[in-house]
Amino acid sequence: MRRVTKIAAAVLCGSLGVTALTACGSNSTSSGSAGGTSTSSAGSSAAAGGLKVGMAYDVGGRGDHSFNDSAAAGLDKAVKDFGVQTKELQATNGESDADRAAKLDQLAANGYNPIIAIGFNYAAAVGIEAKKYPNVKFAIVDDSSNNLSNVTNLVFTEEQSSYLVGVAAALKSKTGTVGFIGGVDVPLIHKFQAGFQAGVKSVKPNDKILVKYLTPAGNFAGFSSPNLGQAAAEGQLSQGADVIYAAAGSSGDGAIKAVHTHGNAWSIGVDSDQYNLPGLAAYKSTILTSALKNVDVAVYNYIKSIHDGSPLTGTQRFDLKSGGVGYSTSGGFVNDIKPQLDKATQDITSGKVTVPTS
Template identity: 55%
Template sequence: MRRVSKIAAAGVVSAALALTATACGSSTTDDSKPSSSSSAGGGSSAGGKGKGVGIAYDVGGRGDHSFNDSAARGLDKADQELNLESKELTAANGETDSDREQHLDAMAAAGYNPVIAVGYTYGPALQKIAAKYPNTTFGIVDSVVDLPNVDSMTFATEQSSYLAGVAAALKTKTGQVGFIGGVQNALIGTFDAGFAQGVKDTKPNVKVTSEYLYKNDPRGFNDAASAAGKAQGMLDRGIDVIYTAAGLSGDGSIQKVAGKSGAWAIGVDSDQFQDPALAKYKNSILTSAVKNVDVAVYDLITSVKKDNKPKVGTNTYNLANNGVSLASSGGFIADIQSQLDAAKQKIVSGQVKVNTTP
């Protein structure tokens, strides 16, 4: 079994289903056993012969039923094969770039290799720390850091969101669908843009309403109560399909949709129909726009720990290489699968170019 130390950078985020805003404590915990090997200074060797993997999750952490959980599945799969000793860390609400630098620096200095940052918010911090440890391989999800020892994992989320929009347009009974974004920024804008285009290309008369929880604050991925409020407001206005791209906050939206007869929720990043923590609501989850962060994380870890050929550079995951997809669990989109397949083929062939900005 691997020895995993789970640290909350400034608090522990519960893995249980959170339907109110998650509060962060002030303590740090470390339940790992003593390490048998370490490396300092310039980091461990490119082959990663020292300690295992260091992974820094964004707010919400392992147990968010979405983005971070997908990354965690990649780590778990690699662990099953390679028996890793790893350290997991979760960012708290309100962390600064300096805080994130310290977390990444500590893992690299301790000899963890690769060190993986889950989320665009780590971009500035990783730019500095990866340059400091040229012999350690780093990975970052949803951002590009142009250094020779970094695997920048980017995802064509606008493409899977487009398919989610097609499904929403074909399933709405009221002619109104909604999008809830956790944070109003360029990344979440790709989900918004793709979804809206998919709806309009399928049924131009369907009305799309887009709303965000926060302007530019990562708390938007860790505030289920706010998402629940947004979703309830949409349902009250007759919107009957709601796509939420907001990490752990999405739990609140899904719960509200499940309480409305005839309404559908669309999940994000992970296949949320399959998440045990959301089992009570799964029959209201039409589909999920999946981002296979697990595949990217697994590929990086094995490239370092197994193949001794670290995967670096900018690596894009899209519909063509199955890096993003639309989940079919539950069978709720079986009746429109042919239309979804046709839409996917148009994107893969280049016939349809999906917008990345709303």
């Protein structure tokens, strides 16, 4: 299991079940397995009255080594603990709001309740489907624009974890130049950039921060193109950066690879503890730390709340103080600077430091 620095981690547990269904886009079903890849029809859990939960991933889906995988981990934990069934759908780049709404509609029409949408791109689709199915509970990660009674918004203070890895980057950099790579030029990723820059400057005000966005707003290939991430990182390494933080979904895999190939540099992971991901094992010796965004905690807590008959409603914010975000210590590469990171953590949770979001 990963070793993670958190102030508190309130992870709850739940029960859910899902039947099979034909849907557009990539999808999988599971029957009591954490892998979520076996196909089944209506199972014993659903027949016994268990929850039928649908999960709609963003671009990159399960296996992105980052944001979506963190969400999948929360679902997998429920499957592992309670032997339930799940149904998972995946978005593709370039989908319209109508395409995403169609995915949610098929889940709702086939009795899935609750339905969890992973990513702000589902905001319009959730709004449409929540009105169409007022008795179905929806949750969405990274958006708080829907104020409907049957929609729960699961949001995070990404700027806080980014601040902490910014502190780490500044303390570990030998060249005085660090890099930030954003997947898509949108406000959510601006929060990662703002926090990272503030963390670096809090330690070394004169350090240089290189910034590169892979794609403009509206083109979400920036979250699923490792080749773009690799090219961006190579460009920053050539300019003297020796620590690079990529908030870019699976595109960040390319940045991590570029840093490892270059040598004498560190990469910083995002969302999941990327040091511990099997798909990135070849590069773990140069993954300094990861800015954690515990989507797994949010997904798990939401399912549990419904299972217990007291659903989380409104906007639920997961911050550093509650364990919703943090940084990883896997590999031991930040052990020597932990006192400084602990102080930065305390400054944020006490309110002494307010991390900027833009």
